[in-house]
Amino acid sequence: MGPKKRFRSPADFFPHLLWLCTDVNGNTDNCSCKLCCPEEIEEKKAPQAAQSPINKEEPEVMPEPKDILPPQGTINESSNRSLSNLPSLVRKQSPVPQLATTPPTVPAPSQLPTPRSIDQQIDTSFNKFHNRTAEIVWFQRGQAWALGVITRRYRTKNEQQQEARHYVIQPLSYPLHNPPLAIITDESHLRPWLAWSPPPLTHQSIHDQPIRIVPYHSIDWVGVSEGKYGPGEVEVDASILAAKSVEDTFTLTEPLKRTTSGGVEEKRWNCIFLGGEKIWLGDSLRLRIAPGNTVMALTEIIERVTKNQSTYTLVGDLYSLVALSATxxxxxxxRNIPIRMREDLKWRNGITNTAKRGKSYWKLIQNDSRLSINQIKGRWYEDSYLLPLLSQNNSQLQQELANGQVTEQNGFLNSRGDSTILYNSQDNPGIRCADRKDAFGKSIPAHTVFASGIDPPAQSQRTQQQQTQPQNYEPQSQSQSQSQSQQQGLEQFVNLDGEEVPGFGQQYSSQGQEQGFF
Incomplete structure (x- = not known):
């Protein structure tokens, strides 16, 4: 603490008084008075600081007492006081004011819309029908996979009251060729359109064209079917090009209300067909502008119509999946997040918490966010649905789940426009179709009807559908005398369970790869 001396004047004591008032730790090294920091110590420190050319600042050297003296008038007044009165100065010193801190604003979740139909209620519910009417799907027929559109879905119950789900699917094809309907009763034989990337075209002459500017309706399908463009499977190529053509479209359905103000008309809709998928108000959406675990809970679909153009905006709350530690x-x-997100979260937490890996929750990031159509990747799907569906090793999956590992799957799905002219488009929402059927053009029969609801068709109609469905349907070849080796080659083109087709497994991801696109 330095030599045991007395302060000669109030001015000498003032630095020590400041230290007493401000240093809560009582560290005398922080005091600059002449007793705690004698002049001989300061003189020794000064040359050391001067020898340092790199750092000219001297934070360790406290300023001389004369540099912190109060104004002259204050010194004269204090000189008339005795040292016994100095403690009162400490008591009277004003406390350091605390800065007022404003707590961060927590966004409030938006109210989810109420379903307006049985289809909307089912589609926004958990573990009902995962695929929707008028959506494009991959479906299994025999050992191969094909592309088609769901024209109807319904459920039945057996004598034990066990429920079965049925999907009626119209395969996509070329004009004037109507493949028979397929009925799928096992959802494991279906995949969402964006789960896989389309395989290459079998006709090399079409395959070599600029890939993003060859629309389905511009192909000479009569010439292709007659073999004018070389060997290949016309129905396979037609289904791929038809699906990509639909991918570039969107259709607004079920108008809600219309307002006009200042020459701008606003229309609100309940549903939008975006590419190959059907999206309702109350659905969860994958986004291009955020990480894979951030989704939008859709609350509004708005069309703004001006004199020259229309713009389309999707409004909703943004949520991100946040994992917590076990402690x-x-x-x-x-309770304001979509029920499918909420129930899937319960499934996830049941697995991770059992393995003592902690739980997760959906954190609200922003409410009433407004995005354009181009910023939407597609529908969000439950991991409880995608994990067993996309896993290539079921035993490994079961082991991971037993260890509490739940890998988020939506980041592996493709995005709308990844394989079409909309790829990386910032301002092109696609081609608007007045009706969903218009988006498919001649790739489906003219008499095709998309049925609403989940009631089973009449028994006579079901019998007719079952009679027209082959047990092991293979795409029609160009020649009726096609050899067995050619048929095996076709299976390699369309069999997405094998490694021959690019775009399967982890390669179907749209994360900067174009494998699987022709």
């Missing part, structure tokens, strides 16, 4: 508190529950 964290119980995650907050939000």
């Amino acid at each position: 964290s508190q119980e995650p907050p529950e939000n």
Whole structure:
């Protein structure tokens, strides 16, 4: 503490008084008075600091007492006081004011819309029908996979009251060729359109064309079917090009209300067909502008019509999946998120919490976010649905789940426009079709009808559908005398369970890859 001396004047004591008032730790090294920091110590420190050319600042040297003296008038007044009165100065010193801190604003979740139909209610419910009417799907027929559109879905119950789900699918094809309907009763034989990338075209002459500017309706399908463009499978190529053509379209359905103000008309809709998928208000959407685990809970579909153009905006709350440690508190529950997100989260937490890996929750990032159509990747799907569907090793999957590992799957799905002219487009929403059927053009029969609801068709109609469905349907070849080796070659083109086709497994991801696109 330095030599045991007395302060000669209030001015000498003032630095020590400041230290007493401000240093809560009582460290005398922080005091600059002449007793705690004698002049001989300061003189020794100064040359050391001067020898340092790199750092000219001297934070360790406290300023001379004369540099921190109060104004002259204050010194004269204090000189008339005795040292016994100095403690009162400490008591009277004003406390350091605390800065007022404003707590961060927590966004409030938006109210989810109420379903307006049985289809909307089912589609926004958990573990009902995962695929929707008028959506494009991959479906299994025999050992191969094909592309088609769901024209109807319904459920039945057997004598044990066990429910079965049925999908009636119209395969996509070329004009004037109507493949028979397929009925799928096992959802494991279906895949969402964006789960896989389309395989290459079998006709090399078409395959070599600029890939993003060859629309389905511009192909000479009569010439292709007659073999004018070389060997290949016309129905396979037609289904691929038809699906990509639909991918570039969108259709607004079920108008809600219309307002006009200042020459701008606003229309609100309940549903939009975006590419190969059907999206309702109340659905969850994958986004291009955010990480794979951030989704939008859709609350509004708005069309703004001006004199020269229309713009389309999707409004909703943004949520991100946040994982907590096993020692964290119980995650907050939000009843305003879509029920499919909420129930899938319960499934996830049941697995991770059992393995003592903690729980997760959907954190609200922003409410009433407004995005354009181009910023939407597609529908969000439950991991409880995608994991067993896309896994290539079921035993490995079961082991991972037993260890509490739940890998988020939506990041592996493709995005709308990845294989079409909309690829990386910032301002092109695609081609608007007045009716969903118009988007398919001549790739489906003219008499095709998309049925609403989930009631089974009449028994006579079901019998007719079953009679027209072959047990092991293979795409029609160009020649009726096609050899067995050619048929095996076709299976390699369309069999997405094998490694021959690019775009399967982890390669179907749209994360910067174009494998699987022709």
